[in-house]
Amino acid sequence: MSLSFSRLYNLIVAKYPQPRTTDGDGAPVDPPLKLGILGAAGIAPRAVIYPAKLMPDKVQVYSIAARDVTRAKKFAKDYDIPTTHDSYEELIDDPEVAAVYIPLPNGLHYEWALKCIEKKKPVLLEKPATSNAEQAEKLFAFAKEKDVLVVEAFHWFFHPAAKLVKDIVSDKKDFGEVEKFEGSFCLSHFFKDDDIRLRFSLAGGSLMDMGCYPISWMRYYLGENPTAARSLEHEVYPKDAKIDGFASVEYTFDSSDKKKGVVHCGMKTPLSTLWRLGIIPKVIITSSKKDLVYSMPLRPDLYHNISVRDLATGKVENRSCFAEGKETWSTYAFQLEAFADAVKGGNTGTQLFSNEDSIDNMKAVDMAYKAIGLPLRS
Template identity: 35%
Template sequence: MALVVQAFTFLHQYIYTRLHPTPSKSPEALKVGVISSAQINAAALIHPAESHPSVILYAIASRDISTAQKAKEQYNFTKAYSSYEDLLDDPEIDFVYISTPNGLHYEWAAKSLKAGKHVLCEKPFTSNAAEAKELMELAKDRGLVIEEAFHWQFHPAAHAWRQLLDSRKYGNILRTNAIMTASPAVPESDIRWKFDLGGGSLMDMTYALSFTRYALHASTPKQIVSVSVRPSRGDPRVDEAMYAHVDFEAPNGGDVHSRIYTDMARHKLGYVIPRFWELPSIEVETEKAIILFYNAMMPHLYHYITIVEKTTGETKTIKQYSGGPLWGKVTTSTGEKGGNHYWSTYRWQLEAFVDAVKGNTPAFWVANQDSIWQMECIDSMYKAAGLPIRPSKEVSSKKGK
């Protein structure tokens, strides 16, 4: 029920910005430019930036100037632009947030880096692994920060969950089972169904793969056992649903069998009731327990980590909304040690991103190599399914063009 979770996040972000005062901006605050007028902008960047003392909402660009002007007035941006190129030509902007359709991520991330801007780019990072490698090399050559916005990984709950797995208190990991679905279905008119724009369930619902690899500290699969696809009726190159069995190397050196299920049109129960309870989650079986991270995608809204011991049936529940293994010792930008319990995953992400841009060591970071591995996994799963990987877009070498 991923779409419902996202809707509640918009509401959550709106409420917390109304209940908590906007902090004064520091003299060294970074100015952000937003590329696109996507619906996700408010929850993913705008509201988090409002509560961060070192980020100023400076500019937003849309292909339609009236749309950009509307966003400028609504969210108090300083400038609105009618083209992404004009935004990138603005020397005042320190970093950009890219929320274009998937198939355009590479183009605008590359142009942003060539314009001297740091980049926070929505997931999936690019259309394919080749593009991901090129972006990382470009960022390295330019000495700029680029980050894939896997926001869930920055939340204290994710860190508490992985610490539990890493502790081996319940033995080694035997298998994982990750799921992300949309019920009711993603609307047919949505860009997520368009092949040339990087559409498909594995691309858009790449969280399920991310949950799996994060739990295992995994790179790429040792073996893709099987992949079953339900193709889109509108375009058979686009996966409406994917059901994959993949073997990864376990942290202890053994093999872990992982099931990954993504579905952009999950059928309703009895063809009537949407599966509102089916939130993006992952179950991990260890030698001694079954460990479930429920709503791993948006744990700030609601989550739980349950540990059911195999021999006794005893159940323990863990929740972590602030502090935790990584953030617990960190004094954050607003002065609170361990952060705030009402922060969204996106707000935790922005906290880390600003630290990285300012040359500080963030509490958590999605390594550039990890983003390359993620795209390599996606490419290999599409190939195993007999589907084409998402096409690359050629980008001019001229800055901002």
């Protein structure tokens, strides 16, 4: 089991280092990357503000802009952000801002990421990157044309536990040929009816906000993209028939008729279904020899367990994985470090979530919407 009392204490009582002006040899250190935030979103503290405090030599959350200037100033005061801007455009235009984090509603990602790229500002872009695959292709083609780094913020991807699971299931000699993936991320009463993530006009829906996670897990661990999808079960949100309150989708792949990928996601999951699937995000991967259950792939820094069972003997091995010296680092911290190093031209040895993956993930999301008979987000 991966939850120790000492790690739990250090998670609750975070210790933040002081920024340095010189290194161990007395040489001056490079100034940190100055990051601007578009929108006073609730996820910003978890995603960049607190992680930046862990690495003050690398990243400084420098400014925030919101549509409500008063809200931006309060947000800056609450989180010790030194600067505010009166508009998104003003923040993007500020030469002091070296990169931009975009946690705006889904339907605004495409518009504001394009504007950042136009101004040559690297972007850490909240998931889902865009409202649909066509937008994703245009966005990342423009980023390539302008030679601007844009990274979709699938933070789970950067934790060492994710790579350990990938290594286990990729070892065909030991693990066997993978035949089925099942991933779930479901909640029921967490989202209020006025939540922007339930608004079609802002590209809301369960597949967009929650399903994109197990879809990305599926593609990563199976190592290929699905070619078809069919609806197993879905329920629309009663207040808007274009919004998926819950969806279960089965994907198929060209590599094998036997290989299947099943994704469950719900912002308004029926209680009977939630009881069956559970509220803890989970990945189940089954092969010809073994099965693997990865509990809490979304936030393995809080808790996770990787259970591998030999189908022939019934023997079960439980594992967990943390980076030495960074046992309490969140998935967001690993992501921010990798992004900052990539912007500054450094190398942590961590692969970024690629633009090709972002496009392919949106294609799989669109595929799911077509399968359940709901319109694509726009």
